[in-house]
Amino acid sequence: MDSRTKGKTVMEVGGDGVAVITLINPPVNSLSFDVLYNLKSNYEEALSRNDVKAIVITGAKGKFSGGFDISGFGEIQKGTRKEPKVGYISIDIITDLLEAARKPSVAAIDGLALGGGLELSMACHARISTPGAQLGLPELQLGVIPGFGGTQRLPRLVGLTKALEMILTSKPVRAEEGHSLGLIDAVVPSAELLTTARRWALDIVERRKPWISSLLKTDKLPPLGEAREILKFARGQTRKQAPNMKHPLMCLDALETGIVSGPRVGLEKEAEVGSQVISLDTTKGLIHVFFSQRGTVKVPGVTDRGLMPRKIKKVAIIGGGLMGSGIATALILSSYPVILKEVNEKFLEAGIGRVKANLQSRVRKGSMSKEKFEKTMSLLKGSLDYESFRDVDMVIEAVIENISLKQQIFADLEKYCPQHCILASNTSTIDLNKIGERTKSQDRIVGAHFFSPAHVMPLLEIVRTNHTSAQVIVDLLDVGKKIKKTPVVVGNCTGFAVNRMFFPYTQAAMFLVERGADPYLIDSAVSKFGMPMGPFRLCDLVGFGVAIATATQFIENFPERTYKSMIIPLMQEDKRAGEATRKGFYLYDDKRKAKPDPELKKYIEKARSISGGNVDPKLVKLSEKEIIEMTFFPVVNEACRVFAEGIAVKAADLDIAAIMGMGFPPYRGGIMFWADSIGSKYIYSRLDEWSKTYGDFFKPCAFLAERGSKGAPLSAPVEQARSRL
Numbered sequence: 001m002d003s004r005t006k007g008k009t010v011m012e013v014g015g016d017g018v019a020v021i022t023l024i025n026p027p028v029n030s031l032s033f034d035v036l037y038n039l040k041s042n043y044e045e046a047l048s049r050n051d052v053k054a055i056v057i058t059g060a061k062g063k064f065s066g067g068f069d070i071s072g073f074g075e076i077q078k079g080t081r082k083e084p085k086v087g088y089i090s091i092d093i094i095t096d097l098l099e100a101a102r103k104p105s106v107a108a109i110d111g112l113a114l115g116g117g118l119e120l121s122m123a124c125h126a127r128i129s130t131p132g133a134q135l136g137l138p139e140l141q142l143g144v145i146p147g148f149g150g151t152q153r154l155p156r157l158v159g160l161t162k163a164l165e166m167i168l169t170s171k172p173v174r175a176e177e178g179h180s181l182g183l184i185d186a187v188v189p190s191a192e193l194l195t196t197a198r199r200w201a202l203d204i205v206e207r208r209k210p211w212i213s214s215l216l217k218t219d220k221l222p223p224l225g226e227a228r229e230i231l232k233f234a235r236g237q238t239r240k241q242a243p244n245m246k247h248p249l250m251c252l253d254a255l256e257t258g259i260v261s262g263p264r265v266g267l268e269k270e271a272e273v274g275s276q277v278i279s280l281d282t283t284k285g286l287i288h289v290f291f292s293q294r295g296t297v298k299v300p301g302v303t304d305r306g307l308m309p310r311k312i313k314k315v316a317i318i319g320g321g322l323m324g325s326g327i328a329t330a331l332i333l334s335s336y337p338v339i340l341k342e343v344n345e346k347f348l349e350a351g352i353g354r355v356k357a358n359l360q361s362r363v364r365k366g367s368m369s370k371e372k373f374e375k376t377m378s379l380l381k382g383s384l385d386y387e388s389f390r391d392v393d394m395v396i397e398a399v400i401e402n403i404s405l406k407q408q409i410f411a412d413l414e415k416y417c418p419q420h421c422i423l424a425s426n427t428s429t430i431d432l433n434k435i436g437e438r439t440k441s442q443d444r445i446v447g448a449h450f451f452s453p454a455h456v457m458p459l460l461e462i463v464r465t466n467h468t469s470a471q472v473i474v475d476l477l478d479v480g481k482k483i484k485k486t487p488v489v490v491g492n493c494t495g496f497a498v499n500r501m502f503f504p505y506t507q508a509a510m511f512l513v514e515r516g517a518d519p520y521l522i523d524s525a526v527s528k529f530g531m532p533m534g535p536f537r538l539c540d541l542v543g544f545g546v547a548i549a550t551a552t553q554f555i556e557n558f559p560e561r562t563y564k565s566m567i568i569p570l571m572q573e574d575k576r577a578g579e580a581t582r583k584g585f586y587l588y589d590d591k592r593k594a595k596p597d598p599e600l601k602k603y604i605e606k607a608r609s610i611s612g613g614n615v616d617p618k619l620v621k622l623s624e625k626e627i628i629e630m631t632f633f634p635v636v637n638e639a640c641r642v643f644a645e646g647i648a649v650k651a652a653d654l655d656i657a658a659i660m661g662m663g664f665p666p667y668r669g670g671i672m673f674w675a676d677s678i679g680s681k682y683i684y685s686r687l688d689e690w691s692k693t694y695g696d697f698f699k700p701c702a703f704l705a706e707r708g709s710k711g712a713p714l715s716a717p718v719e720q721a722r723s724r725l
């Protein structure tokens with residue numbers, strides 16, 4: 001492949017008169033402009049050649065296509081590539097050249113056909129697939145819409161309701177389901193894929209199989225009135241579930257146009273809307289997240305050294321509490337044999353019981369069969385001593401946050417575990433160098449910081465010290481991928497990346513209510529901004545015990561920028577400790593529904609009198625925009641510190657940490673991306689002003705001051721920015 005081009009297609013014409021066009025653009029055969037333009041010329045050639053009767057489109061190396069090349073959207077957004085004429089690919093190439101051709105085409109689908117890949121196949125006159133293939137239109141997840149005819153062809157092939165489900169959830173279906181839906185014409189083993197597709201194509205030519213243009217099908221579409229009702233319902237749901245995003249509704253417009261005014265007008269509408277959505281801010285954020293999420297496993301100086309992950313055959317976990325049992329669940333779910341160690345029978349039984357309960361809840365919800373449950377549970381063994389640790393490849397310690405206990409455990413591990421064994425701690429606060437102080441194994445000590453519940457939350461902070469070997473990080477990155485977590489590699493410090501960013505967020509919220517802001521308005525503004533819940537509702541959910549323990553760590557380590565609020569400790573004294581006690585910032589009924597509590601005022605007033613602050617009339621009347629700024633700019637400030645200190649290597653890693661660890665809305669692109677969309681100058685000036693009025697909690701750090709004073713982007717690499725400034 002020419003190194004200047006991104007992908008290509010090749011065409012081979014067989015003696016049977018079938019031209020096989022193969023999409024080649026590793027690793028997922030994405031449809032770059034180069035691939036698409038090559039496809040067009042192959043097609044034109046196939047149509048003009050007398051020795052070609054029919055065409056088969058397939059993908060190289062067991063993958064049909066992962067869809068349009070997503071980096072192409074970025075190039076259009078940045079203006080480095082001009083978008084072709086609106087509708088050129090979808091209408092001129094895929095519809096008028098391919099679907100309307102005088103020669104039939106069949107898609108031979110192996111592996112995956114996603115987004116533009118599935119859309120291309122839907123324009124073919126039949127689709128043959130292998131059993132494992134995934135078929136879907138996940139475009140909305142990226143902030144774009146199916147733009148190669150998917151909004152028109154999918155409802156015509158599988159019906160409107162199923163098409164809406166597939167498009168709105170972005171979830172793919174497997175080949176068998178695709179077959180029963182009418183999306184796929186036949187499912188065959190890999191080895192028979194091409195021969196079946198070729199035969200099918202010739203059968204169409206010879207009228208033994210129907211020649212179907214998906215775009216012209218009408219049998220699966222509901223009557224107009226019913227279709228309008230279905231779409232109305234879908235719009236209502238979408239408005240509720242994605243209130244800050246425009247593109248899902250714009251996608252529904254394209255679907256509706258096609259149903260009301262016919263597929264050709266629908267295609268034109270899709271093309272128009274598809275081109276508009278590319279410049280939405282939410283789309284820019286989501287595309288940034290797609291690449292950033294994949295970028296977290298690229299760690300300079302670690303993953304660029306040619307190291308291969310070692311095979312982890314067995315893992316031991318110390319501590320069967322909430323975290324330990326969650327981690328064990330995550331591991332056995334991905335087929336790792338696990339030993340769970342506890343200090344006595346009672347705790348061990350409780351730990352294993354928690355793992356069991358985690359899996360049973362899947363069985364109850366129907367996402368796990370009884371057999372799979374038994375098989376998964378059989379991977380877990382209990383232990384009360386270290387004897388069975390002699391052949392483990394990795395240990396994850398998940399006991400309470402007590403330094404001397406952890407030091408003892410690591411000293412014991414060094415004695416019992418094999419030399420190569422990775423020694424990981426799930427600590428969220430304690431310095432890993434201290435934990436390993438009594439060992440000579442500092443190079444294999446690493447943090448594996450999971451988030452609760454560990455078998456559900458998608459993030460894994462991999463914490464390295466100055467001594468942790470690159471091999472150990474590579475190994476843990478591999479385990480992270482296998483247990484379906486997004487790993488972010490961070491440096492060793494109190495709170496790592498996520499908790500350090502979380503802390504100022506909650507603190508800012510406490511500060512504002514002490515100065516007169518309404519906590520319920522803060523929660524509502526923050527939820528509208530896109531967080532799953534506001535800071536007060538969240539404190540109730542995690543419980544005040546945890547909130548106080550974390551706060552203590554920060555007060556000790558970062559006293560100069562801590563706002564010490566007594567609201568939570570005062571409530572705790574009165575045995576209101578959050579949702580578990582049914583009373584916190586809110587009151588909770590039997591169904592865990594939260595209701596504001598007028599009594600809360602009492603605690604706020606008392607806390608205010610202790611801190612000596614006054615009600616500030618300006619803060620009483622904050623707009624929603626000001627609430628967001630005052631709660632999230634301190635987070636940006638801390639993220640800048642984390643970045644400047646090298647705790648995070650890339651700003652994009654902090655974006656992912658904020659999204660997956662804090663619930664920051666992905667369509668805002670993550671904390672640093674969002675900050676840059678607002679501008680460092682503005683953020684710096686606001687924090688600077690507040691720090692003068694309200695104290696050092698808001699004081700911009702040196703990094704922010706440096707970049708903010710020049711308006712330089714906060715996410716630019718640290719070295720580069722230095723040299724520029």
Ligand SMILES: C[C@H](O)CC(=O)SCCNC(=O)CCNC(=O)[C@H](O)C(C)(C)COP(=O)(O)OP(=O)(O)OC[C@H]1O[C@@H](n2cnc3c(N)ncnc32)[C@H](O)[C@@H]1OP(=O)(O)O
Nearest residue numbers: 028030066067068069070071114115116138146147148294
């Ligand atoms: C006009 C059209 O309607 C618009 C579109 O088609 S938009 C695109 C729709 N397609 C998608 O959303 C699919 C996106 N891709 C995925 O979900 C997953 O990558 C996948 C399921 C295809 C493969 O997953 P997995 O095997 O875990 O590999 P994953 O690490 O995600 O990707 C492998 C590499 O392919 C790249 N890649 C995957 N899909 C891509 C795409 N559509 N465009 C460009 N690059 C893509 C990834 O960035 C990654 O690159 P890297 O190795 O340099 O980091």
